[in-house]
Amino acid sequence: MVAKFDLNDDSVVVIIGTGAGGGVLANELAQKGVKVVALEAGGRYLPEDYINDEWESFTQLAWLDARTTSGTWRVAKDFSGLPAWIVKAVGGTTTHWAGASLRFQEHEWKALSTYGAVEGASLLDWPIDAAEMAPWYEMAETKLGVTRTGDRAGLPGNNNFKVFEKGALALGYKEVHTGRMAINSADYDGRMACQQTGFCFQGCKWGAKWSAAYTDIPAGEATGNLEVRERSHAARILHDDSGKVTGVEYFDKDGNLQFQAARIVCVAGNTFESPRLLLNSASSMFPNGLANSSDQVGRNYMRHTTGSVYAIFDKPVRMWRGTTMAGIIQDEARHDPSRGFVGGYELETLSLGLPFMAAFLNPGGWGRGFTTALDHYENMAGMWIVGEDMPQATNRVTLSEATDQFGLKVANVHFDDHPNDVAMRNHAYKQGVAIYEAVGATRAFPTPPYPSTHNLGTNRMSERPEDGVCNKWGQTHDIANLFISDGSQFTTGAAENPTLTIVALAIRQADHIAREMAAGNI
Amino acid sequence: MTQHPKGPALERRGLTRRQLLSRSVAAGASLVVGAGFVASGTAAWALETTAIKPESMATLIQMARDIYPHDQVADQFYAIAVKGYDTAEAAPNVEAGIAELNAAAVAAGHADYISIGWEEDRVAVLRAIETGVFFQTIRSGLVTGLYNQKDVWPIFGYQGESFSQGGYIERGFDDIDWL
Numbered sequence: 201m202v203a204k205f206d207l208n209d210d211s212v213v214v215i216i217g218t219g220a221g222g223g224v225l226a227n228e229l230a231q232k233g234v235k236v237v238a239l240e241a242g243g244r245y246l247p248e249d250y251i252n253d254e255w256e257s258f259t260q261l262a263w264l265d266a267r268t269t270s271g272t273w274r275v276a277k278d279f280s281g282l283p284a285w286i287v288k289a290v291g292g293t294t295t296h297w298a299g300a301s302l303r304f305q306e307h308e309w310k311a312l313s314t315y316g317a318v319e320g321a322s323l324l325d326w327p328i329d330a331a332e333m334a335p336w337y338e339m340a341e342t343k344l345g346v347t348r349t350g351d352r353a354g355l356p357g358n359n360n361f362k363v364f365e366k367g368a369l370a371l372g373y374k375e376v377h378t379g380r381m382a383i384n385s386a387d388y389d390g391r392m393a394c395q396q397t398g399f400c401f402q403g404c405k406w407g408a409k410w411s412a413a414y415t416d417i418p419a420g421e422a423t424g425n426l427e428v429r430e431r432s433h434a435a436r437i438l439h440d441d442s443g444k445v446t447g448v449e450y451f452d453k454d455g456n457l458q459f460q461a462a463r464i465v466c467v468a469g470n471t472f473e474s475p476r477l478l479l480n481s482a483s484s485m486f487p488n489g490l491a492n493s494s495d496q497v498g499r500n501y502m503r504h505t506t507g508s509v510y511a512i513f514d515k516p517v518r519m520w521r522g523t524t525m526a527g528i529i530q531d532e533a534r535h536d537p538s539r540g541f542v543g544g545y546e547l548e549t550l551s552l553g554l555p556f557m558a559a560f561l562n563p564g565g566w567g568r569g570f571t572t573a574l575d576h577y578e579n580m581a582g583m584w585i586v587g588e589d590m591p592q593a594t595n596r597v598t599l600s601e602a603t604d605q606f607g608l609k610v611a612n613v614h615f616d617d618h619p620n621d622v623a624m625r626n627h628a629y630k631q632g633v634a635i636y637e638a639v640g641a642t643r644a645f646p647t648p649p650y651p652s653t654h655n656l657g658t659n660r661m662s663e664r665p666e667d668g669v670c671n672k673w674g675q676t677h678d679i680a681n682l683f684i685s686d687g688s689q690f691t692t693g694a695a696e697n698p699t700l701t702i703v704a705l706a707i708r709q710a711d712h713i714a715r716e717m718a719a720g721n722i
Numbered sequence: 723m724t725q726h727p728k729g730p731a732l733e734r735r736g737l738t739r740r741q742l743l744s745r746s747v748a749a750g751a752s753l754v755v756g757a758g759f760v761a762s763g764t765a766a767w768a769l770e771t772t773a774i775k776p777e778s779m780a781t782l783i784q785m786a787r788d789i790y791p792h793d794q795v796a797d798q799f800y801a802i803a804v805k806g807y808d809t810a811e812a813a814p815n816v817e818a819g820i821a822e823l824n825a826a827a828v829a830a831g832h833a834d835y836i837s838i839g840w841e842e843d844r845v846a847v848l849r850a851i852e853t854g855v856f857f858q859t860i861r862s863g864l865v866t867g868l869y870n871q872k873d874v875w876p877i878f879g880y881q882g883e884s885f886s887q888g889g890y891i892e893r894g895f896d897d898i899d900w901l
Contacts, residue, residue: 252883255870358890359898366901371729397889405885515900520880522895554880566789566852566861567845574869575792578879639901 203427205237210461212237213713214448215468216434216477219292220687220702222468223412224343226428227420228710234717235425237460239432239450241265241469242288245295246414250403254556257402261295263288266610267472268600273615274648278563282611285469285651290430291413293470293653294699295403295577298525299382299410300548301346302696303337306330307535308543308588311692314535315542320618321590322500326691327672329664333704340704344382344410345389353385354378355394358522360549363513363581367635368529368547375530379548382410382699383523389415398551400524432458435608437465437490437682440671444488445682450514451606462722464713466674468685468706475597476611478546478659478669480610491659491684496669498598500591500660501613502693503652505621507585508550509632510561511641512576519551519581527583532631541623544695545587547632552582560650573645581636585628586654586688588695591617597658603645659688671714674705681722703705739765749780750836760801769805773813778820781836782807782860784822788844789861790868790884792877799874803867804860819856832854867893 205212212488213224213229226238242263250259262285269276269283276283287293307314309330312323341349349353354377357365368376383400384393394408396444407414420426431453438459439445447461477499479489489497527549534544552560554577562570573580600612617625629646636644661684662668665677668691670684687702694701716722742765746756752763755776760783761768771779779801786800807816820835826847827835838844851857868874875882884890 252885255866267805356896358895362896362898362901394891396895397884398889399883399885406889433875516879518879518881518894519897521884521890553882554875554878555866555870559865566863568791571790571792574878575794 201507202236202421203234203424205427207458208461209235210447210460211235211463213464213466214460214462215240215466215685216448217292217468217470217473217686218290218295218412218417218428219287219468219470219686220294220412220699221292221396221706222466223291224703224706225466225468225685225710226426227412227416228707229714230420230423232710232714233425234714236237236420236427237462238426238428239434239448239460240290240428240430241433242290242431243510244290244413245403246715247403247405247407250295250405252397252399252402252405254402254553257399261287261289261403265305266602266604268602268610268612269318269614270612271595271615273617274563275651276615279651282651284472284655286655289413290417290428291411293602294411295413295659296401297653297699298400298697299599300525300528300697301341301344301380301700302546302693304333304696304701305533306332308692308694309333311543318542319621320592321620322593323591324660324662324667324691327661333708335698336704336708337454339707340700343707344380344700344703345384345391346380346700347385348377352388354528355381355383355385355523356396357516357527358396360519360522360551360581361527363517363639364527364529364583364635367639370638371631371635373531377528378526381523381526383526384408391415394523396522398520398522398524407699408634433606434469434477435480435606437467437477439483439485439490439547439679443485443679445679455606464681464683466683466685467659470686471658472597472611472613474684474686475658476599476609479599480608490681491678493678494666494668496660496662496667498658499593499596501595501597501615502589502591502657502658502690503615503649503654504693505545505585505587505589505624505628505652505657506649506654507625507629508582508647509585509629509636509644510573510580510582510647511633511636512573513579513581513639513641516578517562517581518578520553524551525549529635532628539627541620541627543588543620543624545585545624545628546695546697547628547635548584550582550584561647563647563648573643583632583635585625585632586695586697587624587628588693589621591660591692592616592618593658603699612660647699654687654693656687656690656693656698659684661691674709683709683713742768744816749777750784751839753780753783755780762797767801769801771808773808773810774816777836778817779808781820781823782816784836785848785860786864786868787839788848791841794877795874799868799871802871803864806867815856819860822851822854822856823847855878875888
């Protein structure tokens with residue numbers, strides 16, 4: 201039975217966003233008997249609705265509301281209105297994500313202590329560590345059915361992986377396998393095994409990949425404690441004279457402004473929308489925005505050091521067949537400053553269909569240098585770089601002068617690469633090209649970063665209130681009943697795809713919130 | 723980022739090949755233009771134009787090929803990619819852009835763009851205008867207009883969706899045999 205709560209019911213927890221953070225938090229709280237209203241800006245799409253066509257799917261799922269960009273990153277030039285490729289739908293970007301589910305390495309929780317101060321970077325240690333997170337990671341892996349964890353087998357390798365693996369082994373890499381993936385290698389949790397269909401980024405039509413859209417969300421709704429309001433766009437969080445938040449103003453599916461009262465508000469709108477909402481909620485009491493006494497809201501935006509390497513061979517690869525990202529080399533994920541940078545990176549298989557390859561191989565490129573690459577699309581193999589980037593105070597989300605369809609100021613996303621990011625990317629490009637040349641590649645293409653999919657850090661966790669926005673529970677330092685529940689709470693980015701960590705933090709946060717509510721502390 | 727213009731596929735008009743060619747003159751190496759239409763030199767297809775001049779459409783098709791040249795992709799796919807510009811709304815900007823392109827060709831010592839015989843020389847003319855709005859509009863439109871045509875995909879070996887056939891689990895996801 202799906203719950204329906206009254207707008208004036210101030211006993212509910214209101215969660216803004218239903219992705220890896222908000223969607224999981226909503227279910228976990230509902231399972232514990234906590235009443236939850238989840239506001240989701242997008243609509244609800246399920247496997248039968250997903251479209252295995254890159255542009256049509258993009259139109260269906262992507263967040264296309266206005267955003268602006270600035271800074272020297274190439275995305276600002278090539279995709280000025282589209283800094284991120286993330287999703288506006290129930291389940292958020294868990295519909296689109298590739299499924300790579302890696303734990304942080306132990307040292308990555310303590311970046312400042314491990315790497316030392318890096319000029320121009322605002323590094324910090326997380327206020328939590330690997331030992332504290334281990335049980336929550338295990339719960340997250342069980343929830344997501346992550347392959348190569350527990351007793352779950354790995355996925356089989358596709359053509360793209362086989363090329364990648366052979367090149368990696370030729371270079372002497374040891375940690376090479378088909379990844380720890382939230383994609384079923386066998387039937388699991390009522391969902392079927394991967395059918396090697398490709399189109400992981402467009403929503404898994406088999407439901408073999410974990411997505412909150414068809415797991416946690418319906419599970420939470422089945423408890424009778426969770427109401428998901430679709431096409432409900434949060435506009436402002438309100439507070440009382442004591443500084444506690446009282447609820448959320450939002451535009452409903454008909455464009456009418458509503459107010460939902462709340463005992464607790466959890467912000468999980470992703471790393472752009474969460475700080476935007478806090479900044480747009482400025483009041484006479486909080487003129488710089490909510491939870492922003494530190495001036496850290498919106499700062500320290502991280503997007504992982506990314507890039508791709510594609511290569512052409514003299515024979516067919518057909519990289520688009522099968523699981524998009526089931527392949528990883530982890531040897532370079534270590535911290536080894538002798539390479540000329542701190543932190544490390546993962547290399548993961550990746551493929552794009554012909555339409556997206558044309559859009560992303562070399563945005564703005566034209567002429568035969570470009571087209572002869574696409575001519576051999578069938579003979580192409582591809583990989584993606586995902587490495588730790590440096591938090592910088594000046595890489596930040598601020599309010600733009602531009603407004604959206606509701607008249608709300610949109611997020612401007614400013615980003616400049618740190619020299620460490622550039623050194624890491626160049627190292628990874630070189631290794632990626634060498635991997636393919638070891639298998640006989642006739643031509644290789646280091647490809648620039650796409651619009652960001654890993655967006656982190658703009659409401660970061662910190663031990664001291666002056667260094668960040670929230671504490672080790674995601675609770676904001678300034679306002680006891682306001683929580684950050686998405687990737688924006690990341691103190692640093694680590695080298696790993698962030699979803700597993702977002703999920704683990706959400707499970708842990710639900711446990712904390714339910715306990716504190718029961719104790720009457722919030 | 724926009725979808726490519728939708729519309730009916732190119733068709734031969736109700737003319738015989740001989741009739742069509744007798745009503746047209748050559749435009750560049752592989753196209754012919756007549757009153758209100760552009761056609762392939764073999765008359766395998768023809769595209770009627772309503773808002774822009776047939777000569778301008780022929781130039782646009784040649785320009786599209788020169789921006790994204792794929793020798794195995796026939797002209798008709800480039801024609802489909804740009805035919806959406808033949809509207810009353812788009813025509814003034816397109817005609818102005820073509821005039822700009824032809825002026826650049828004249829400045830380089832040619833009669834006009836489409837009569838330049840070598841791709842290399844046409845590309846040099848495109849380089850002269852590549853930072854302009856017209857070139858960038860045409861180029862970015864082609865990214866979807868050309869490569870998102872499902873009929874183009876097989877030419878590159880791309881197979882599109884596989885869900886309707888049960889994925890590749892039993893159809894070669896790991897069939898590479900040359901490693």
